[in-house]
Amino acid sequence: MPPPTISQLIARHAPTEGKQPLSGDVTGICYICALPTEQGQRRPPSDVFTAWAACAQGDVLCPDCAATLNYRDVRMFSWLATEEAFRVNGRGDRDWLWDVLGDPPEPPYGLYISKGGQKQGWISGVRQVATSRATIPVLTDWTDRPVMLRRADWETYAPLVVTLRAKGVSKQALMTGDYTANQWAKAIRDDYADALRQAQQYAGDPRWEIVCYASRKPDDSGDTAEPKPVATGTGGAYRPLGLDLPGR
Numbered sequence: 038m039p040p041p042t043i044s045q046l047i048a049r050h051a052p053t054e055g056k057q058p059l060s061g062d063v064t065g066i067c068y069i070c071a072l073p074t075e076q077g078q079r080r081p082p083s084d085v086f087t088a089w090a091a092c093a094q095g096d097v098l099c100p101d102c103a104a105t106l107n108y109r110d111v112r113m114f115s116w117l118a119t120e121e122a123f124r125v126n127g128r129g130d131r132d133w134l135w136d137v138l139g140d141p142p143e144p145p146y147g148l149y150i151s152k153g154g155q156k157q158g159w160i161s162g163v164r165q166v167a168t169s170r171a172t173i174p175v176l177t178d179w180t181d182r183p184v185m186l187r188r189a190d191w192e193t194y195a196p197l198v199v200t201l202r203a204k205g206v207s208k209q210a211l212m213t214g215d216y217t218a219n220q221w222a223k224a225i226r227d228d229y230a231d232a233l234r235q236a237q238q239y240a241g242d243p244r245w246e247i248v249c250y251a252s253r254k255p256d257d258s259g260d261t262a263e264p265k266p267v268a269t270g271t272g273g274a275y276r277p278l279g280l281d282l283p284g285r
């Protein structure tokens with residue numbers, strides 16, 4: 038049996054009603070998932086839909102894709118979709134992306150990371166449901182295609198990201214590879230300049246960017262027995278880590 042589509046995984050968890058009908062009676066090929074349907078509709082997803090460049094050849098909208106497009110959380114949040122559940126990264130259940138990248142669920146599953154919460158960026162990966170735990174097709178709202186994150190990528194990138202975030206390097210700086218003179222000076226002084234140089238070489242790699250984006254502030258990982266860093270009254274040198282992060 039072929040793996041399900043993203044829409045097939047999500048539709049079962051989605052609201053069953055919308056502003057527009059979620060199924061029709063037209064036989065055709067769905068222009069989102071490219072699967073045949075007998076319950077299609079000849080309508081655009083919405084009046085404001087813009088993701089036409091990600092669509093498939095087809096002439097109707099199938100019920101599963103209609104339900105998925107109708108589900109606001111799909112557009113607004115990062116999420117993990119499995120047959121059992123649809124989990125959004127938001128509304129009190131945040132910061133779990135890192136754990137899923139390191140320990141993905143049993144397939145099939147779909148993982149989407151949204152920076153902006155505006156685009157239907159998952160559409161280009163609607164047929165890229167994960168079929169193994171060894172490679173995660175990460176759907177995003179900033180790449181044209183899903184990014185294939187292999188286990189080996191994770192094992193290369195994750196420890197470096199943890200090390201540098203613990204040194205106070207921001208997620209944004211890690212993603213771009215743009216470090217200030219002060220950051221270099223601190224790295225040399227505290228003996229992690231090699232790690233910073235290594236990280237700089239990975240900047241621009243979408244796999245690296247995903248690992249950086251999913252990383253957590255070092256003081257709220259929740260799974261460490263290490264005491265949290267505390268201010269020690271050393272003349273204001275202490276600054277809580279990660280407060281300058283975008284998108285948090």
Ligand SMILES: [Zn+2]
Pocket residue numbers: 044067068069070071072098099100101102103
């Ligand atoms: Zn469809």
